Amino acid sequence: MNCNPKLVLSLGLVIFACSRPLALFAQQQQSILPEISYLYVEKLIAAARENYPRIKSLTSQVEVAKQDLNAAKISWLDPFSFQYVGRNNQSQSPPVVNVTNTDLLTGYQFGVSFNPGSLLAKPSNVKKAKEQVNVAKYTKEEYLLTLEAEVKRRYFAYLQAQKSLLPFNNALLDAETSFKTTKIAYQKAEVTIEQYNSASTSYYSAYQSKLQAEVAFISAKALLEELTVKKLEEIK
Template identity: 45%
Template sequence: MNKKLKLFGLILFLLFSGNELRAQESFISDISYPYLEKLIAIAKKNYPEVKVRQSQVAIAKSALNQSKALWLDAFTASYIYSPKNSLNLITPTIFNGYQLSISVNIGQLLSKPSAVHSARESLNVAQYQQQEYLLSIEAQVKRLYFAYLESQAELRVRASAVLDGETAVKQLKYSFEKGETTFQIYNEALTSLYNQGSYKVQAELAMLTAKANLEEILGVKLEEIK
């Protein structure tokens, strides 16, 4: 009788422990912050959107340098050559030889400070956007890494539940064949084992999906990261 009670208690555990098992496994101890920092560095190096932000900053820097150089556009230099032994009755000149003249476009000269300021602000915007995205991708890597660890912990729970269920079913099968338990209890154990197997398959899919999501932002397989 005592043995039957133990077997019945085991069946109850299998039938009702599906949701409670989740609380028995923690992934906190699996977290490696040095490894996480490595993942963040790899994502910042490989993810295409990061490279887009870098290119935008480079373009903005180039535009700023170009706007500074365009100051010279407001000035126009020219020269006039008057031979020493020539007489120009239309536009008589005092000096002979080469004469240099410089003209200034006041409108262009006054517009340059505004253009330089605008280019500098565009560079600031590009840099702020780059900094914002780097913070965003860092947070995203952390979330995906934690989700991957959580899915691994969940899979361990489900795999352990399947092993426990298989052990219980074997014991109940032996007891049923000896007439020590009913077919109903044995059948409930089989049903519970089937459910735990289904939960395990779902946990495997969740783990593979979490791994794929993390690898997508890293640009490399986790197996390649030492």
């Protein structure tokens, strides 16, 4: 029994077109969980805590708050003002005694002034400075939690983009093989122009999909490295 080559090729293309999406779907259903390295995640988080500029800024704010607290604690003498005046009536000309002159006393005179309102405000200022230290610490701790969650989220997105590359690579290889086969068959007049155009369109579509998957992978990697401030290859 003789088979029509055109019919066989057409049937083969139909089977390929139907089976390829199922194969891609089966590959995409593979679990990503085995790819996750929680040890590596902790290293990424440690790198982000050490290098991310926002963390350094919050650390500096904590230190500034501590310095303000120390200044508030040692300022208890501010309400007291100490003054002294040095008097010297000696001159090169003979001294003239004037009983009406009040500057008869010579030497140093000391004085102390006291501001009770300022003293009463000191406990409140110290307490406020302590709370500022707590606010700075809590702000930093809150952001550390946010940063940790964001590192994990971007790491998982990076793994997903990385794992998505394989199906698109396979799809491109299959589409390229199908296109080359169809092209040869078309040159031999074994397939129609519509079949040739369909194979060409499938190949171009698979090529564009692969490029998009590569861009998504590179972007996911860059977003993760934005937090670690280091290349992933440098984090072992």
